[in-house]
Amino acid sequence: MTIVLLPGDGIGPEVVASAVEVLAGVGEFDFAEFPFGADAIERCGTPLPAEALTGCRSAEAVLAGAVGTAAHTTTPGSGLLRLRAELGLYANLRPVRAWLEGLGPLRPDVVAGADLVIVRELTGGLYVGAAGRSAEGAYDTCAYTAGEIERVARVAFRLAQERRGRVTSVDKANVLETSRLWRETVTGLGQDKFPGVELEHLLVDSAALALVSDPRRFDVVVTENLFGDILSDEAAAIAGSLGLLPSASLGDTAGGLFEPVHGSAPDIAGLGIANPCAAILSAALLLRYALYRDPEAAAIEAAVARTLRDGIRTPDLGGTATTAEVTRAVLAGL
Numbered sequence: 657m658t659i660v661l662l663p664g665d666g667i668g669p670e671v672v673a674s675a676v677e678v679l680a681g682v683g684e685f686d687f688a689e690f691p692f693g694a695d696a697i698e699r700c701g702t703p704l705p706a707e708a709l710t711g712c713r714s715a716e717a718v719l720a721g722a723v724g725t726a727a728h729t730t731t732p733g734s735g736l737l738r739l740r741a742e743l744g745l746y747a748n749l750r751p752v753r754a755w756l757e758g759l760g761p762l763r764p765d766v767v768a769g770a771d772l773v774i775v776r777e778l779t780g781g782l783y784v785g786a787a788g789r790s791a792e793g794a795y796d797t798c799a800y801t802a803g804e805i806e807r808v809a810r811v812a813f814r815l816a817q818e819r820r821g822r823v824t825s826v827d828k829a830n831v832l833e834t835s836r837l838w839r840e841t842v843t844g845l846g847q848d849k850f851p852g853v854e855l856e857h858l859l860v861d862s863a864a865l866a867l868v869s870d871p872r873r874f875d876v877v878v879t880e881n882l883f884g885d886i887l888s889d890e891a892a893a894i895a896g897s898l899g900l901l902p903s904a905s906l907g908d909t910a911g912g913l914f915e916p917v918h919g920s921a922p923d924i925a926g927l928g929i930a931n932p933c934a935a936i937l938s939a940a941l942l943l944r945y946a947l948y949r950d951p952e953a954a955a956i957e958a959a960v961a962r963t964l965r966d967g968i969r970t971p972d973l974g975g976t977a978t979t980a981e982v983t984r985a986v987l988a989g990l
């Protein structure tokens with residue numbers, strides 16, 4: 657059972673090492689590591705070398721850190737986008753929980769008990785549409801097919817059936833044609849196949865406010881690629897830090913890509929203070945969604961919750977613990 661590791665850049669290798677320690681604490685796995693991101697550009701001349709892609713294709717699952725450095729800004733991200741596209745990972749689950757009161761910048765009475773999942777469409781929209789420069793400026797284009805919308809909406813509805821039975825679809829249907837198609841398609845699918853799931857539609861600007869003023873109203877949020885990218889970083893305020901947000905990128909075949917929502921955090925890379933929880937929780941999602949080992953996944957999540965409760969927290973959460981100390985506490989809590 658091989659798990660491919662793509663540590664990448666900045667704090668990526670630091671937090672992936674923590675996640676690997678925690679995985680080794682719950683079972684026996686084979687790991688195969690490949691260069692990725694700016695690290696791969698330096699070593700192989702490309703952010704996603706052919707052997708890394710081949711390794712990812714044949715692995716049970718992929719655990720990634722983050723990509724990007726000050727010297728290499730856009731190209732490392734293109735390797736990540738290509739990996740998602742090549743593996744057909746169109747649904748990106750980004751669970752957000754208020755693990756503990758008072759961790760983040762928001763009022764505890766607003767966030768206490770919040771527990772939602774953002775399902776971000778991951779292989780379409782503005783990220784992949786025709787883009788370029790013209791004589792006068794530049795352009796990016798947004799296009800979605802009904803099929804692309806329906807398949808990610810299906811993931812959201814199914815997830816809601818296992819949770820609290822409520823989907824919020826986020827779009828900008830008052831302006832964008834792709835959003836009007838998004839709204840029609842999600843509505844049709846809900847009526848036809850998921851009548852038991854409550855569906856509401858929110859415009860993205862209004863959703864952005866509701867996320868931080870009334871996060872408990874959300875169960876499953878489904879939205880297009882760029883809105884999902886932005887709203888998920890915003891939602892980190894509910895959890896308390898980007899260092900607490902994991903993700904699972906899934907397609908129609910087994911396996912998937914599991915990675916923190918955060919980036920390579922060049923401002924703290926190499927200091928040993930990165931919060932490893934997002935990567936550790938991504939490893940838990942890997943166990944749940946790629947290896948079907950839910951008990952181990954739940955054990956890791958409980959150990960992270962205990963570590964936070966015990967006050968063993970990195971500086972992003974107002975603590976003084978190091979990456980290694982948090983990792984040790986999670987392992988001890990298993």
Ligand SMILES: NC(=O)c1ccc[n+]([C@@H]2O[C@H](COP(=O)([O-])OP(=O)(O)OC[C@H]3O[C@@H](n4cnc5c(N)ncnc54)[C@H](O)[C@@H]3O)[C@@H](O)[C@H]2O)c1
Pocket residue numbers: 667671721722723724725726728729733736898899915916917918919920921922923924929930931932934970972
């Ligand atoms: N999935 C990815 O690989 C990914 C995601 C986002 C950004 N990026 C890339 O990362 C680079 C930096 O981007 P950015 O600074 O806008 O976003 P970032 O997510 O790297 O950092 C934003 C802020 O959050 C903090 N932070 C992030 N993760 C943390 C953690 N685990 N523990 C403690 N603090 C943490 C950082 O220190 C920084 O202050 C860019 O090159 C960007 O393209 C990559």
Ligand SMILES: CC(C)[C@H](C(=O)O)[C@@H](O)C(=O)O
Pocket residue numbers: 733734736737885917919
């Ligand atoms: C690095 C970047 C391409 C990536 C994205 O925009 O998808 C990141 O921000 C994320 O959220 O995974």
Ligand SMILES: [Mg+2]
Pocket residue numbers: 885886889917
């Ligand atoms: Mg992002």
